[in-house]
Structures are given as C-alpha cells and as structure tokens.
Amino acid sequence: MRRPETEADLARMVALDGGPLLLEGGGTRAVGRPARGRGLSVAGISGVTLYEPGALTLSARAGTPLAEIEALLAGEGQRLAFEPMDHRGLLGTSGTPTLGGMVAANATGPRRMVAGAVRDAVLGLRFVTGEGAVVKSGGRVMKNVTGYDLAKLMTGSWGTLGAITEVTLKVLPAPEARATLEIPGLDPVAAVAAMSAALGSPFEVTGAAHGDLGQGVVTLLRLEGFAPSVEDRAVRLARMLEPHGPVRRRLDGEAAPDPWVAVRDVGPFHGVPGDVWRISLRPSRAAEAVARIGGPVLLDWGGGLIWALTEPGRDLRAELAGLGGHARLERATPGADPALATFPPEPAAVARLSRDLRARFDPRGRFATGRMEPDTAEQGPRPGGWRSPDLATADAKSDGPAVAGPATFGRTT
Numbered sequence: 392m393r394r395p396e397t398e399a400d401l402a403r404m405v406a407l408d409g410g411p412l413l414l415e416g417g418g419t420r421a422v423g424r425p426a427r428g429r430g431l432s433v434a435g436i437s438g439v440t441l442y443e444p445g446a447l448t449l450s451a452r453a454g455t456p457l458a459e460i461e462a463l464l465a466g467e468g469q470r471l472a473f474e475p476m477d478h479r480g481l482l483g484t485s486g487t488p489t490l491g492g493m494v495a496a497n498a499t500g501p502r503r504m505v506a507g508a509v510r511d512a513v514l515g516l517r518f519v520t521g522e523g524a525v526v527k528s529g530g531r532v533m534k535n536v537t538g539y540d541l542a543k544l545m546t547g548s549w550g551t552l553g554a555i556t557e558v559t560l561k562v563l564p565a566p567e568a569r570a571t572l573e574i575p576g577l578d579p580v581a582a583v584a585a586m587s588a589a590l591g592s593p594f595e596v597t598g599a600a601h602g603d604l605g606q607g608v609v610t611l612l613r614l615e616g617f618a619p620s621v622e623d624r625a626v627r628l629a630r631m632l633e634p635h636g637p638v639r640r641r642l643d644g645e646a647a648p649d650p651w652v653a654v655r656d657v658g659p660f661h662g663v664p665g666d667v668w669r670i671s672l673r674p675s676r677a678a679e680a681v682a683r684i685g686g687p688v689l690l691d692w693g694g695g696l697i698w699a700l701t702e703p704g705r706d707l708r709a710e711l712a713g714l715g716g717h718a719r720l721e722r723a724t725p726g727a728d729p730a731l732a733t734f735p736p737e738p739a740a741v742a743r744l745s746r747d748l749r750a751r752f753d754p755r756g757r758f759a760t761g762r763m764e765p766d767t768a769e770q771g772p773r774p775g776g777w778r779s780p781d782l783a784t785a786d787a788k789s790d791g792p793a794v795a796g797p798a799t800f801g802r803t804t
Contacts, residue, residue, distance in 0.1 A: 392430035398556040406523025410757035414550035416492025419484045423720045423733025426760040450559040453491025472563040474500030480661040491555045497547030500655040501598040504692045510546035512561045518553040521753030552752040566615035570625040573639040574610040579681040582610045585635040586693040594624040600654040602689035657698045670697040672716025704728035
C-alpha cells in the first residue's frame, strides 16, 4: 500500500502508475465485494487547513481522522450535523475513519432526513484525476455558484472518479439538549405509522428508527435543541403518540449504550454472520419490504432506509423488485454468489451517462477497479478524457452519481 504525504506526490503517483489504482482513506469502508487494483492510500495527506467557527466552515485534507475533526468542533460547541456512520463494527475493519473516506462514501447517519447528507454539507474540494491533474471545485463559503458543482459529483463516487485530497465543509452548532422517546413492541406497520406521525408533527424530530437494539424491538424518536424547547416538545410529542402505544422517555446520557450510535452504525448486525443490505425506498413501502425480507431488519429515516441481514448469496434486489427503491450489498459473505454486485446494474441510458463521466475524469481507467461498475481496467484507455477548461467555466450542477428510475431497484448513494 503506497501512502503519499502530499497532494503533489499523489498526483505524481497517479500520473506515472500503470494502474488500476484502488484508493483508500483509513481502510474502514470497503463495502460489498473486494475491488481490484494496487492500493493507494490518502491517509498520509492529513491536517486541518482552515477552521472558522464564526463562519461555520472547516477545511481539512482528506486523510484527516474524523475523530480529530469532531474533537476540534466539539471544543467550539459545533458538530458534523449529518452524523457520519462508522463502518468498522459492521464490516469488521480496524482502520481509522477519515474525512476523505467519509465524503467518498457519502456516509450519512440518522439525522439525514432533517440535516441532509454529507454532499449537502460539502462546500468545495480538491481532487486528483486519473491523469494526475489537480482540480479544485467550489470554495470556502456557503454561496458559491462558479462553474460545475463537482464537489457534489465527487461525494459518493467511492474513489471511481478521482482521489479527493482536501474538503471544505459546512458545520453547525451542537444542540444544548437531547431527548429520545421510545415505543416498545410495535410491528413494522405500526412503527412506520408512529414514525410518520412524529415526522409530520411540528415537534422537529431529528431521528426516527425502529428495530431490536439488544433489549427488544423498540421505535425511537429523537428531539434536539435548547433544553426548555426539548422538554416542552418531548411532553407534547409523547402525548400525541399515546394512541400508538406506551411511550417511554429517555434523556440524553441517561443510559448507555447510546441507542443512536447503534442505529447510526447498524449495531445489531455487528459480528453476526450473513450478508447485509442497505435498502432505500419510500417509507410508505417499508412495511411491505420488511415482509418480503422476512428476517432481521433495522429501520432508519422513518422507514426510508432499511438495513437487512440475510443468508449469504440471497438476491434481495430481485425479491424487492417493484417497490421503487434501490439496494446496495453493504457486506458480502466471502465465497457467496459472485453474481451479486455491490451496486445494482444501471439502466442503459444511465449507464451511458456514468461511463461518459468516468471517461472525462479518468480516461486511462486508473480507477476502474470494479467497485461501482464492471471491471473495465483491461479494456484500455477510455475515449474522451478530462477537459478542465470546459468544466471549469460551465455553469451547471450535478447531485452525484446517476440514480435509476423509480420502477427498479437502481443505484444511488
């Protein structure tokens, strides 16, 4: 595993190497099936380069450990509002989560439905293309509309478009208080109904999850903010939810372990054998999806995200067809059905768009490792190529890798 210490060194390695190159941050988020390529880690390109608490802005190099960033923010009463997931327990890895890996994976936690995803907080970034060129996109302010919004495109691209070297993020104040309401024993239909009612209320719910977190099946609802407001909203929301079942209240820090850490990191499936799927769909279809899955599940985002534990090699994409969502094989059992790709196949038109994007960013196929697409590294250089003058001046935006239509279980991050 090569580990450059500067952006210039990384660009030189990419330009001179024959590829393919398998990019890594801290080595914690290698989801699904193993990809191929010569290891190239950006973990050595580390350090916070700018932090302006008053402007709610932070810039850091891609290899900076997330723990270092979170500690710095906590010292100023701030946080990463999108609550990044730590994959280590679920995937059995032992690395260190880094800023670049978080952005490359768009690793977002339970607060996504109100705070947005990682890509919504990215203001700008720097990255190295497949030809070894260094590109800067966006800036260090919240209002920046110059050129292509490549920062959004790179977020969630899993190292298939380029090597991220620096990221600028929007950060937000941490809440003064937090409370969690618990409704035990609901089935998935009743749980989705309760979560939907809470999310549709005026009480500003910042988390809605359902599953067995070690002490029986429970539905969780989280409130955050100033202490008097949290107190008032918790009382009124509990009263509103009484028709759904008995409501218990847990104050922030009242008991360990923190249930929201278990939800964020899919704690119920840590160390449990089997494949793990990450399924995103409309909350109104969650109960039907759970019935088809028929096994252990954890619901997040009010039912919009389902984590499912299945026997090795089971094809949930085929079984959930028609529900209008998408599924990623987050953890694959070694030796199980090799035909199950980490990411689902794309419709022809979307696949063409994806290939064209990769041809622009990585015409030599340096990052064609089979991580998000069939392995094309042996097919030679791609047509097209990177044309920085066009992209630097175009006034357009992209919201990340292409998403399949609603009729299929397609791809998104």
